[in-house]
Amino acid sequence: MKSYMKLLVVLMPVAVLAGCSSPKVAQKPAPVEDRSAPVATPSTAMPSAPATPGVEVLAAPDKGNFAGEELVDPLKDATGLLAKKTIYFEYDSSEINDEGRAIVEAHAANLIKNPNLTVTLEGHGDERGSREYNLALGENRAKAAQQLMQLKGVPAKQLEVVSFGEERPADMGHGDDAWAKNRRVELIYK
DSSP: OHHHHHHHHHHHHHHHHHHHOOOOOOOOOOOOOOOOOOOOOTTTSOTTSOOOTTOOOOOOOSSSSTTSOOOOOTTTOTTSGGGOOEEEOOTTOOOOOHHHHHHHHHHHHHHHHOTTOOEEEEEEOOSSSOHHHHHHHHHHHHHHHHHHHHHTTOOGGGEEEEEEETSSOSOOOOSHHHHHHHSEEEEEEO
């Protein structure tokens, strides 16, 4: 029995390595297409640039991208998901709905692209329930957003969770509309 186990221990890595190798396939080189640009004309070339046959030299725009448009900070672009920095929740729930999930995932992708950024996830609740209950619910909401971001690959060092419970309402009213605005997580970039 011991010799059988030893043989199994020796053959297992060999079988794994054999399964990982792939056969060599001869590949033909990809065809090359000639895409040389037309010769620059005096109206389009920069006057001080030396003329090189087949190369057109254009002046770069002063601002923005190469299409001549203004660059927009994705966090301030009112039409993008990154402009939305508030996730709303149902009554007595810390479950992120589909709209909130899209917002959290967009911010997660932004944080992955920008490892120098950090975000504080501020959890809030409405005025119903005890102070302690609302603090715990706000924390659970913020942690739900944190967990989703971490599942998407955001390092924990970029995220901070804080709960304010009912202490910082977005709407001072005392009805369903006000309460719906107060059940939230706000993403605060540092």
